[in-house]
Amino acid sequence: MITQLLQYFSTLTPAERGLLMSLGFIVFWLFEALLPFRTSVVSSKKHIVNNLFFAFSTAVVNIFMAVFILGAVEYADTNQIGLLYMVVLDPWLKFTLGILVLDFFTSYLIHVCLHKSKWLWRIHLVHHSDPHLDSSTAIRLHPFENLIRIGFLILTILLFGIDLGSLFLYQTVAVFFSQLGHANLRLPKLLNSMLSVFFVTPNMHQVHHHYEMPYTDSNYGSVFAIWDHLFGTYRKLSKETLKYGLDTHQDQAKNINFLQLLIQPFRRIRR
Numbered sequence: 001m002i003t004q005l006l007q008y009f010s011t012l013t014p015a016e017r018g019l020l021m022s023l024g025f026i027v028f029w030l031f032e033a034l035l036p037f038r039t040s041v042v043s044s045k046k047h048i049v050n051n052l053f054f055a056f057s058t059a060v061v062n063i064f065m066a067v068f069i070l071g072a073v074e075y076a077d078t079n080q081i082g083l084l085y086m087v088v089l090d091p092w093l094k095f096t097l098g099i100l101v102l103d104f105f106t107s108y109l110i111h112v113c114l115h116k117s118k119w120l121w122r123i124h125l126v127h128h129s130d131p132h133l134d135s136s137t138a139i140r141l142h143p144f145e146n147l148i149r150i151g152f153l154i155l156t157i158l159l160f161g162i163d164l165g166s167l168f169l170y171q172t173v174a175v176f177f178s179q180l181g182h183a184n185l186r187l188p189k190l191l192n193s194m195l196s197v198f199f200v201t202p203n204m205h206q207v208h209h210h211y212e213m214p215y216t217d218s219n220y221g222s223v224f225a226i227w228d229h230l231f232g233t234y235r236k237l238s239k240e241t242l243k244y245g246l247d248t249h250q251d252q253a254k255n256i257n258f259l260q261l262l263i264q265p266f267r268r269i270r271r
Contacts, residue, residue, distance in 0.1 A: 028135035028183045037186040037239070051136035053258040058139055061146040069150065072157040073164045082161020098166040100224070105156045107174060107222035110149055112233070115217050120148065122265040128216065129264065131245040133209055138178040142265060177223045181205030186239055200225050207237045211245045
C-alpha cells in the first residue's frame with residue numbers, strides 16, 4: 001500500500017498538485033465565510049488580494065527552484081546517498097522516518113532559525129505582521145524566505161536521501177496543515193486538546209501569531225505538534241485574547257500593501 005501511495009504522489013504533475021492546494025484554500029475560505037471565529041478588522045478584499053500577490057511570488061520561486069529540488073532527489077536516489085539509504089528498512093519505517101525528518105528539519109527547525117536569527121527574522125516578520133489571520137496568511141511569505149526554506153529542503157534531501165513520493169506527499173499534507181493552522185476557525189476545546197497532542201491545530205498555531213513575546217516564539221510546528229512538546233516551545237493562550245500582528249509593526253496601511261511588505265525586511269526595526 002505504501003509503495004502505491006508514494007508512486008501516486010511521485011507521478012503527480014505540477015498542475016495536479018496546484019489543483020489539490022487550490023481546493024484546500026477554497027474549502028477553508030468557504031468555512032471561514034460561513035463560520036468565522038472573528039470578524040475581520042481589515043478590508044477582506046484588500047487583505048486577500050495582498051496575500052494572493054505573495055501566492056504568485058511563491059509560485060514563481062517554486063517553479064524556478066523546482067529543477068534544483070528534483071535534481072537533489074534524483075542525485076540522492078541515483079547515488080544512494082543519505083542516511084535513509086545507508087540501512088535496509090521496512091518500507092513503512094522508511095516512509096515514517098522520511099516524513100518525520102521532513103517535518104522536523106524543513107518545518108520546525110528552519111522555523112526556529114527564522115525566529116532566532118536577527119537577519120532571518122527580518123524576512124520572516126512579513127508573515128507575522130499580518131493583522132488579520134486567515135487561510136490566506138499561510139501563503140504570505142517573502143520571496144527570500146521561500147528561497148531560504150527551499151535551500152534547507154535541498155540540504156535535508158541530500159543528507160537523508162528523501163525519495164520523491166515522500167517529498168510530494170509531505171508537501172501536500174504540510175500545505176493543508178498550514179492552511180488549517182492559519183484559518184479563521186476555532187476547534188471545540190476538547191477536540192483541540194486531543195488533536196494538539198500530536199498535530200498542529202488552529203488554536204495551537206495562532207498562539208504563535210499573538211503580537212507579543214514570548215508567544216511569538218512558541219508553537220513552531222507545522223504538521224506534528226510533538227516537536228514543540230519535546231523541546232519545550234509549546235504554549236497555551238486563550239484564543240479570545242489573541243491579537244494578531246507584531247507590536248513593532250502596527251501600521252496596518254503598510255501591513256496590507258504588497259510593495260511595502262517586500263521592502264519591510266530592510267527597514268529599521270526594534271526586536
